[in-house]
Amino acid sequence: MLEAGFFYLFAGLAVLSGAGVVLVRNTMYSVLWLIFCFFNSAGLFFLLDAEFIGIVLILIYVGAVMVLFMFVIMMLEVNREKYKEMSLQYLPAGAMIAIILLIEFIGASASGVFNTETIAAVGHLGKDVNNTVEIGKILYTQYLLGFEIAAIILLVALVGAIVLTLRTRKDAKYQNMTKQVKTRREDRVRKVRLES
Amino acid sequence: MAWSDVGLTTLLWVLEILAIAVPVALSVAYITYAERRVIGWVQVRKGCNRVGPHGLLQPLADGLKLFLKETIIPTNSNKLLFVAAPVIALIPALVAFAVVPFGETTFFNVWETTHTMAIADLNVGILYIMAISSLSIYGILIGGWASNSKYALIGAVRATCQMISYEIAMGFALVCVLMLSGSMNLSAIVHAQDGGFWHWYIIPLFPMFLVYFISGCAETGRTPFDLIEGEAELVAGHMVEYSGMWFATFSLAEYGALILISLMTSILFLGGWNAPIPALDFIPGTIWLLAKTSFFIFVFIWIRATFPRYRYDQMMRLGWKVFLPWTLAWIAVLGIFTYTPFLSDIIGYYQPWRP
Numbered sequence: 001m002l003e004a005g006f007f008y009l010f011a012g013l014a015v016l017s018g019a020g021v022v023l024v025r026n027t028m029y030s031v032l033w034l035i036f037c038f039f040n041s042a043g044l045f046f047l048l049d050a051e052f053i054g055i056v057l058i059l060i061y062v063g064a065v066m067v068l069f070m071f072v073i074m075m076l077e078v079n080r081e082k083y084k085e086m087s088l089q090y091l092p093a094g095a096m097i098a099i100i101l102l103i104e105f106i107g108a109s110a111s112g113v114f115n116t117e118t119i120a121a122v123g124h125l126g127k128d129v130n131n132t133v134e135i136g137k138i139l140y141t142q143y144l145l146g147f148e149i150a151a152i153i154l155l156v157a158l159v160g161a162i163v164l165t166l167r168t169r170k171d172a173k174y175q176n177m178t179k180q181v182k183t184r185r186e187d188r189v190r191k192v193r194l195e196s
Numbered sequence: 197m198a199w200s201d202v203g204l205t206t207l208l209w210v211l212e213i214l215a216i217a218v219p220v221a222l223s224v225a226y227i228t229y230a231e232r233r234v235i236g237w238v239q240v241r242k243g244c245n246r247v248g249p250h251g252l253l254q255p256l257a258d259g260l261k262l263f264l265k266e267t268i269i270p271t272n273s274n275k276l277l278f279v280a281a282p283v284i285a286l287i288p289a290l291v292a293f294a295v296v297p298f299g300e301t302t303f304f305n306v307w308e309t310t311h312t313m314a315i316a317d318l319n320v321g322i323l324y325i326m327a328i329s330s331l332s333i334y335g336i337l338i339g340g341w342a343s344n345s346k347y348a349l350i351g352a353v354r355a356t357c358q359m360i361s362y363e364i365a366m367g368f369a370l371v372c373v374l375m376l377s378g379s380m381n382l383s384a385i386v387h388a389q390d391g392g393f394w395h396w397y398i399i400p401l402f403p404m405f406l407v408y409f410i411s412g413c414a415e416t417g418r419t420p421f422d423l424i425e426g427e428a429e430l431v432a433g434h435m436v437e438y439s440g441m442w443f444a445t446f447s448l449a450e451y452g453a454l455i456l457i458s459l460m461t462s463i464l465f466l467g468g469w470n471a472p473i474p475a476l477d478f479i480p481g482t483i484w485l486l487a488k489t490s491f492f493i494f495v496f497i498w499i500r501a502t503f504p505r506y507r508y509d510q511m512m513r514l515g516w517k518v519f520l521p522w523t524l525a526w527i528a529v530l531g532i533f534t535y536t537p538f539l540s541d542i543i544g545y546y547q548p549w550r551p
Contacts, residue, residue, distance in 0.1 A: 028277070028341065035334075055323045063330030064360065067337070071356055074341045074349070130319050132380060175509070 007047055014040035027073050031066060038062050052132045212315050216293050224451040225255035231497045238501040265440035270343060273437065277342035282438065282445035285335020289452035292328040295321040296459055297383040299469040299482035312383040313482065321382040322370055325460060326363075329415065332453060333359045336424070339446070340434035351433025354508070355417065355424040361515035362414040368523035369408040372401050373464050375530045378549030386468030388548045393472040398465040400546050404526055405465045407519050409492070412457035414515070416450060418496055420503040421511055458492035459485070 017040060020033035038061050045054030108114070139147055229244065229251070236243025245251040269275055297314040301307075318324050333356055340352020374380060376397055377388040389395045398405050414421040425433040435446050462468060466488050469481030506514070533543040544550050 028274070032338075051318070051320050052323070055320050055327050059323060059327040059330060063327055063333075063363075067330075067333055067356060067360065070334075070337055070341075071353070074337070074352070132320055132323075177513070 003047060007044070010040045010043035010047065014044070027076065028070070031070050031073055034069075035062055035066050038066070050131060052135055209315075213294075216296075216315065217290055220290065220293060220452055220455060221448065223455060224448055225259060227451050227454070227493060228258070228447075229255045230493070231500070234494065234497045235501045238498070259444070262440055262444040267440045267442055268437070270345070270437050273344045274342040277338050278437075279442070281335050281339030281342055282442045282449070283335075284338060285332060285449040286445050286452070288328045288331040288335075289449040289456070292325055292456050293452075295324050295382060296456070296463070297386065297468065299480065299485060300383070314383065317381065317383055320380050322374065322380045322385075325382075325456075326367060326370065329453065329456070330359075330363055332415075332449065335446070335449060336434045339438070343434070343437040345437055347430045347432075347436045348434050351424050351426075351430050351436070354426075354430075355434065358417070358421065358424065358511065358515075359415055361512060362411040362519075365407055365515060365519035365523055366411040366415065368520070368527060369401075369404040369411065370464070372404045372523070372526055372530055373397055375527070375534065376400065376543075376546045378547060382463055382468075386463060386470065388546075389467040390470055392470075392474055393467065395546070396465065396467040396470075397546065400543065401465065401526075403522060405461070407523055408465070409457075409461055409495075411515075411519065412461065413496065413499065414511070416453045416457055418454065419500040420506050422505060423508055423511065426505065454493065454496060455489065458489045458496070461492050462488035 014037050017033045017037040021030050021037065024030050024033060038057060042054040042057045045051070045057065232254075233243040233245075233251070243251070244254040247253040247257045269278055294315040295318050297312045297317065299313045300310045301313055302310050336355045337352050340348040340350075340355070343349075373385065377385040379385060379388070389397060393399075417424040424430075425435065430436070435443055438446060462485060469485040471477050471479060471481075471484055530543065533539045534547070540550075
């Protein structure tokens, strides 16, 4: 009973905050709603005994990705009037995505894959089952190839982002630590005898 | 479960939470006192010694002063977020303490088995600490933005860059600890270091200990990494517009994070509640843990009193070009040691998960 209560709490708040993200005018508030939504999704993972995924969701999305989001949004100056004109323009595309998603959700829930009979474990596992260990075991043995491919793709994206933004400015002064540390007194100070 | 049971459990939870939150708040007050006295001592002056014997009532007087001050909210600020920001900063600083194990007890032999003295002894304790401490940035970021002031905004932006950079080095240092202990549960990590100081992780992981401690210094925005506040150029960074109790809430969060970093350093690298030699086991473990923590807090204050502030680009260089390669190399070294015959016998001494 308590568990069902928590489920409806987290799920309801997740839906509510998801709606908040798109309905709120102020972009800063949108980001805050999104963060709240992630917290509630993490709560749902905790209810499923998936504490590793729940914590990682907070660590990666709330702790890193959303910080960068907020960082960018803080710098933006949003023109409210222009924003209003533009919002209708995107309505057809948005509505289409919403309808497709709705059909997908209905199809998935009706397909029988998510019935309680077909799910392997409905109840809770014992406290000795550590799902970090289990995920680790399966990720580095059975799904190693997929994991490595994902890692390589991320690495390529990382290198690509650096290559695109890397530029050396000619007029800027750069500091060479090694050179600074290696500098001795003789390199800088010169004794001059002045004829008086 | 009957409703009376639910009520009793809730009451116990509340008591457990208060048993940690109240001492943390009190020790924050006295850390500010210790900070002023120690810095005074380092700089050959008195420090605060007027209110009460040896100035011991000074933190209470300061608290009263901050409490009675007017809270000023700037006209053009975003009022809701301006008021919410200090609270958002404080919550993660306190919530993180939920998984910290303060020792093990049988409650004066009342219980038959030993229990860990933590509100929640999570299997993913380290990840939880990482996740929660990465949230502490939001209070600063929101406060800086909501103040609608250029100094506050620049301070917030600096703080974000700094914390994101040093979190990575910190995470990799933690991975090294995990490779030795084989568990993310904090009390399991302490048990992996049972039996004398030669079992402590500071010995095989000394460089990582330094990285973790210095990164912790940067995470909490302490000198030499206090560019967030840098009073010469930013007045007080994200806190410029705050006054009275809201300002105090920000410092409460900051010092709470300081205590947490010191606790974590003692748990991860200095054997937590273990005595340095088994002969000293008669002293309760909690006292050992708190003694180690107090030492690290002292070191933080000592660093503040002696080091000048880093320049911003130098700080970024330290995080990305020094700590990051260093930690990555150490992970590789540990991995090679673990899976090479002969070498694995050396490192195996510190790895209780090895069959």
